Amino acid sequence: MSFASLGLIDPIARTLETLEYKNPTPVQAQAIPAVLAGRDVMAAAQTGTGKTAGFALPLLQRLVMEGTPLASNTARALVLVPTRELAEQVHTSFQTYGAGLPLRTMVAYGGVSINPQMMRLRKGVDLLVATPGRLLDLHRQNALKFNATQMLVLDEADRMLDLGFSRELDQVLAALPKKRQTLLFSATFSDPIRALAAKLLVDPLSIETAPRNTTVKAIRQWAVPVDKKRKPELFLHLLKKHGWGQVLAFAKTRKGVDELVALLEAKRIAVDAIHGDKPQPARLRALERFKAGEVKVLVATDVAARGLDIDDLPVVVNVDLPIVAEDYVHRTGRTGRAGASGEAVSLVCADEVQQLAAIEMLTKQTLKRVEESGFEPDHRVPETNASGQIVKKPKKPKKPKEARGEQRVVTEDVRFRR
Numbered sequence: 442m443s444f445a446s447l448g449l450i451d452p453i454a455r456t457l458e459t460l461e462y463k464n465p466t467p468v469q470a471q472a473i474p475a476v477l478a479g480r481d482v483m484a485a486a487q488t489g490t491g492k493t494a495g496f497a498l499p500l501l502q503r504l505v506m507e508g509t510p511l512a513s514n515t516a517r518a519l520v521l522v523p524t525r526e527l528a529e530q531v532h533t534s535f536q537t538y539g540a541g542l543p544l545r546t547m548v549a550y551g552g553v554s555i556n557p558q559m560m561r562l563r564k565g566v567d568l569l570v571a572t573p574g575r576l577l578d579l580h581r582q583n584a585l586k587f588n589a590t591q592m593l594v595l596d597e598a599d600r601m602l603d604l605g606f607s608r609e610l611d612q613v614l615a616a617l618p619k620k621r622q623t624l625l626f627s628a629t630f631s632d633p634i635r636a637l638a639a640k641l642l643v644d645p646l647s648i649e650t651a652p653r654n655t656t657v658k659a660i661r662q663w664a665v666p667v668d669k670k671r672k673p674e675l676f677l678h679l680l681k682k683h684g685w686g687q688v689l690a691f692a693k694t695r696k697g698v699d700e701l702v703a704l705l706e707a708k709r710i711a712v713d714a715i716h717g718d719k720p721q722p723a724r725l726r727a728l729e730r731f732k733a734g735e736v737k738v739l740v741a742t743d744v745a746a747r748g749l750d751i752d753d754l755p756v757v758v759n760v761d762l763p764i765v766a767e768d769y770v771h772r773t774g775r776t777g778r779a780g781a782s783g784e785a786v787s788l789v790c791a792d793e794v795q796q797l798a799a800i801e802m803l804t805k806q807t808l809k810r811v812e813e814s815g816f817e818p819d820h821r822v823p824e825t826n827a828s829g830q831i832v833k834k835p836k837k838p839k840k841p842k843e844a845r846g847e848q849r850v851v852t853e854d855v856r857f858r859r
């Protein structure tokens with residue numbers, strides 16, 4: 442199947458030729474004709490499936506073909522995304538796919554000055570990519586009215602809910618015109634997502650390109666049991682042992698990120714970090730340096746992780762397991778793209794067994810465990826299985842007998858015998 446057969450106009454088809462996109466991906470093949478026909482769409486598609494072009498191409502075409510003049514302080518199409526990085530990335534995709542089209546686009550997110558965004562909105566825009574919080578700020582300050590908005594995209598909707606944006610979303614949705622086209626993209630169709638879809642979409646085309654909640658098969662996934670305090674050291678050991686080129690590493694907290702960065706820096710390994718406390722320009726710079734190959738290890742927290750578009754990344758290391766099991770799917774989605782093989786390694790300590798079980802249940806697989814010689818944990822990680830069960834509880838280390846402890850046992854025995 443070719444892009445032309447999906448009904449895309451010449452200027453867009455030519456841009457795709459320049460980009461060397463030969464054939465549409467499955468999500469594109471289904472979404473593009475439906476969006477062009479004006480239908481609502483609900484698509485379960487992870488990063489790496491080509492979902493961005495799946496909504497961006499037909500949206501750009503509709504905006505050009507309808508050619509409505511711009512009214513000041515309005516946006517004809519709105520794309521809502523959970524993070525600043527994803528906002529930048531999706532906007533860049535719109536610019537790439539829309540090269541040469543007479544459209545005015547912009548991106549808006551928090552953490553940077555609102556004034557330039559307000560200035561740009563004065564003339565109105567065809568398309569605005571934004572994070573929910575900043576979008577509402579612009580709306581409250583009358584810099585953005587929603588009356589001319591005809592199209593709405595929620596990208597990575599599951600992540601928006603995970604990040605606690607559901608109130609903001611409700612407020613935006615309440616202010617938007619009822620008559621509009623709405624597209625919802627989400628890595629997974631969880632129950633809250635289905636509930637959101639039921640509120641938002643009218644007779645949507647439902648697209649599920651990958652089986653529900655499965656990680657991409659080409660990725661080799663394994664886990665290394667280790668004690669918590671030895672994780673940074675083990676990371677360094679694995680990095681050297683496997684000769685990994687570039688690694689995206691995930692830590693749970695900012696402290697964990699800083700610890701790993703400090704260790705790698707001490708070993709003169711080119712490293713940078715992305716976490717929520719870092720100012721936006723520094724986060725973007727870190728990402729650019731990583732993409733350009735200047736940085737060997739990029740350490741990130743989940744909040745910052747969504748939407749990192751890095752092609753051909755061979756290795757993702759979960760230095761800490763994510764709290765939310767779905768984030769495991771998002772994290773590993775950074776590797777093994779477009780059929781390339783990838784590796785996702787999780788360093789797992791005994792405290793994380795519940796998270797491990799939740800991940801295995803979600804992805805319907807038991808992660809293969811590979812012990813690393815010299816790093817065998819003192820605190821054993823209990824066995825788990827793909828049904829999300831923890832098979833055996835770890836044996837409690839025997840406590841040295843103390844007079845007080847014995848006393849308590851005796852008392853209980855006595856009570857029992859009564």
Ligand code: AMP
Nearest residue numbers: 462464465466488489490491492493494
């Ligand atoms: P996405 O899932 O939207 O994050 O896209 C993943 C990557 O696939 C991006 O780097 C796109 O540039 C690329 N891509 C999207 N569609 C196609 C296509 N039809 N052919 C080749 N590459 C594509």
